[in-house]
Amino acid sequence: MKIALIGYGKMGKMIEQIALGRGHQIVSIIDVDNQQDFDSPEFASADVAIEFTNPTAAYGNYLKAFAKGVKVVSGSTGWLKDHKADVERMCTEGGQTLFWASNFSVGVAIFSAVNRYLATIMNSFPEYDVAMEETHHVHKLDAPSGTAITLAEEIVDRLDRKQRWVKGTVQAADGTVSGTEACAPGELRIDAVRRGEVPGIHTVKYDSPADSITITHDAHSRQGFALGAVLAAEYTAGHTGLLTIGDMFKF
Numbered sequence: 407m408k409i410a411l412i413g414y415g416k417m418g419k420m421i422e423q424i425a426l427g428r429g430h431q432i433v434s435i436i437d438v439d440n441q442q443d444f445d446s447p448e449f450a451s452a453d454v455a456i457e458f459t460n461p462t463a464a465y466g467n468y469l470k471a472f473a474k475g476v477k478v479v480s481g482s483t484g485w486l487k488d489h490k491a492d493v494e495r496m497c498t499e500g501g502q503t504l505f506w507a508s509n510f511s512v513g514v515a516i517f518s519a520v521n522r523y524l525a526t527i528m529n530s531f532p533e534y535d536v537a538m539e540e541t542h543h544v545h546k547l548d549a550p551s552g553t554a555i556t557l558a559e560e561i562v563d564r565l566d567r568k569q570r571w572v573k574g575t576v577q578a579a580d581g582t583v584s585g586t587e588a589c590a591p592g593e594l595r596i597d598a599v600r601r602g603e604v605p606g607i608h609t610v611k612y613d614s615p616a617d618s619i620t621i622t623h624d625a626h627s628r629q630g631f632a633l634g635a636v637l638a639a640e641y642t643a644g645h646t647g648l649l650t651i652g653d654m655f656k657f
């Protein structure tokens with residue numbers, strides 16, 4: 407398969423190695439300084455472009471790839487609040503294809519299934535309150551993480567006593583804490599920690615006067631994210647429209 411890479415940072419470079427190892431060809435690599443390559447025949451020849459950039463660049467990159475008729479797999483986070491409806495419309499009515507996931511690792515897909523089941527069970531146990539925490543490396547631009555937001559939305563969709571998620575505290579690399587621990591009973595608080603080079607830790611904690619139940623996904627490296635993105639590209643080559651992780655991992 408012919409793959410174009412949009413974004414050649416930590417994820418782009420790891421995806422390149424995994425894609426080559428699975429027998430794919432990298433036909434184009436677009437970073438900040440060669441945006442003109444979106445107009446190259448090599449980019450247009452790609453079966454799929456894999457996009458990992460940042461919250462502000464992602465949407466524009468989708469538009470540029472779509473204009474060339476190239477399908478996109480993207481893991482960039484932090485852009486949905488501004489562009490989700492537009493991107494959904496382009497893929498459901500406009501004939502474009504985007505596979506987006508806040509987290510491509512199979513471990514988080516399993517974690518998400520447990521999270522959804524636990525939230526449903528907790529409707530019968532009102533003594534438990536729930537809160538979340540995510541920890542990432544100090545370079546991360548968005549908080550809460552995309553994965554934390556997805557997990558929180560899964561809980562809000564199932565647990566009747568939570569109406570919305572809210573951003574709680576953010577602990578910066580130097581230990582300073584901003585934001586607030588205060589939230590209403592119907593709100594699910596997500597705290598964020600930025601520390602060292604942590605690839606990504608997500609915790610959901612249910613706490614009652616008697617005990618607590620905690621589930622955690624702790625990524626040891628970016629390998630799982632990168633492999634998942636390549637698997638998603640292979641899946642996307644044969645599918646169209648708005649795609650996500652539940653289409654690929656069915657359990």
Ligand SMILES: NC(=O)C1=CN([C@@H]2O[C@H](COP(=O)(O)OP(=O)(O)OC[C@H]3O[C@@H](n4cnc5c(N)ncnc54)[C@H](OP(=O)(O)O)[C@@H]3O)[C@@H](O)[C@H]2O)C=CC1
Nearest residue numbers: 413414415416417437438459463481482483508509510631
């Ligand atoms: N869904 C998932 O499973 C995962 C998602 N992510 C998300 O993916 C994104 C990227 O992560 P990561 O690779 O670690 O970040 P990096 O900062 O290491 O890499 C991003 C790269 O994109 C480049 N870039 C910035 N703007 C553009 C643009 N307009 N066009 C092309 N390239 C551009 C950056 O260049 P420069 O440095 O010069 O600005 C940099 O090389 C983040 O949003 C992160 O949250 C990360 C891991 C897993």
Ligand SMILES: O=C(O)C1=N[C@H](C(=O)O)C[C@H](O)C1
Nearest residue numbers: 483508509546551552553606
């Ligand atoms: O920025 C990162 O590194 C990551 N971002 C994604 C997110 O925001 O959830 C996925 C993973 O946690 C790593």
